[in-house]
Amino acid sequence: MTRPSRSGKPVALVTGPTSGIGDGFARRLASRGHDLVLVARDEDRLQALAAELKDRHGADSEVLVADLATADGRDATVERAAAGVDFLVNNAGFGTSGEFWSADPALLQSQLDVNVTAVVQLTRAALPSMVKAASGTIVNVASVAGLLSGRGSTYSASKAYVVSLTEGLSGGLAGTGVRIQALCPGFVRTEFHQRAGIEMSSIPSFMYLSVDQVVDASLADLDKGRVLSVPGLQYKALTTASRLIPRSLARRSASSVGSARGRT
Numbered sequence: 001m002t003r004p005s006r007s008g009k010p011v012a013l014v015t016g017p018t019s020g021i022g023d024g025f026a027r028r029l030a031s032r033g034h035d036l037v038l039v040a041r042d043e044d045r046l047q048a049l050a051a052e053l054k055d056r057h058g059a060d061s062e063v064l065v066a067d068l069a070t071a072d073g074r075d076a077t078v079e080r081a082a083a084g085v086d087f088l089v090n091n092a093g094f095g096t097s098g099e100f101w102s103a104d105p106a107l108l109q110s111q112l113d114v115n116v117t118a119v120v121q122l123t124r125a126a127l128p129s130m131v132k133a134a135s136g137t138i139v140n141v142a143s144v145a146g147l148l149s150g151r152g153s154t155y156s157a158s159k160a161y162v163v164s165l166t167e168g169l170s171g172g173l174a175g176t177g178v179r180i181q182a183l184c185p186g187f188v189r190t191e192f193h194q195r196a197g198i199e200m201s202s203i204p205s206f207m208y209l210s211v212d213q214v215v216d217a218s219l220a221d222l223d224k225g226r227v228l229s230v231p232g233l234q235y236k237a238l239t240t241a242s243r244l245i246p247r248s249l250a251r252r253s254a255s256s257v258g259s260a261r262g263r264t
């Protein structure tokens with residue numbers, strides 16, 4: 001056990017629980033007996049979720065209003081993670097639409113700060129007490145976009161960083177009792193694409209995963225000791241096939257499925 005909450009339950013810190021995949025993780029972990037540290041910008045949604053988790057599961061939540069694109073927001077979250085958590089879900093992240101060469105440089109920088117810098121800093125902050133306790137779990141939410149080249153630019157690159165960081169760290173953590181996973185979903189029905197302004201009408205419905213499918217797969221793969229979790233048979237097939245064919249062909253196929261234009 002690292003640092004339990006006042007109730008004595010294990011604590012899970014989830015970034016970005018106000019919608020989508022993070023919301024799914026927060027609910028599931030509360031139902032499994034965790035108290036929560038909920039980190040995002042939208043205080044009303046954080047408070048509403050905290051109240052619901054208390055009502056439904058008896059879980060206590062610390063609400064931490066923080067913008068992970070800012071040094072202040074990351075510092076406050078790092079401080080809480082360093083104080084000790086049992087389960088860390090680095091989930092907050094976003095994509096953007098448009099082309100790289102016309103995108104606002106400040107927006108691209110904040111994407112790097114949320115999708116990469118926050119993940120590195122929070123993982124670094126949470127690990128010492130986990131290693132000391134010889135227990136703990138970190139799920140870094142990456143994406144199929146981090147495994148297949150050819151879909152956008154900065155977003156895919158940020159997720160490739162998260163995959164590489166996590167796979168690399170898993171070697172160092174072997175034998176410590178700490179589990180780490182790079183979770184790589186394909187398209188998931190959340191607020192992600194609407195927030196990014198990414199046009200999705202050409203994507204067939206069989207390519208979508210639900211939040212529950214993603215959370216189920218992540219937790220099942222953790223139990224199996226899998227460092228890389230790719231939810232859904234369609235994405236398992238896609239990512240396996242992409243490793244077996246020439247990289248140039250994989251790049252062209254990924255571009256045509258995911259529309260490489262119009263997203264950074």
Ligand SMILES: NC(=O)C1=CN([C@@H]2O[C@H](COP(=O)(O)OP(=O)(O)OC[C@H]3O[C@@H](n4cnc5c(N)ncnc54)[C@H](OP(=O)(O)O)[C@@H]3O)[C@@H](O)[C@H]2O)C=CC1
Nearest residue numbers: 016018019020021040041042068092093187188190191192
């Ligand atoms: N949906 C998809 O198809 C896929 C998504 N992913 C990844 O899954 C993760 C979750 O995305 P998803 O649930 O789909 O998206 P949503 O847009 O539904 O949720 C994003 C969450 O991240 C939080 N967030 C965004 N920016 C910041 C910030 N600057 N500071 C703090 N919190 C922030 C939001 O909270 P708030 O606005 O309150 O701050 C929100 O809770 C992301 O890392 C995404 O890249 C990966 C593969 C596929």
Ligand SMILES: N[C@@H](C=O)C(=O)O
Nearest residue numbers: 143145185186187188
């Ligand atoms: N699957 C999404 C995010 O990772 C996307 O690229 O549309």
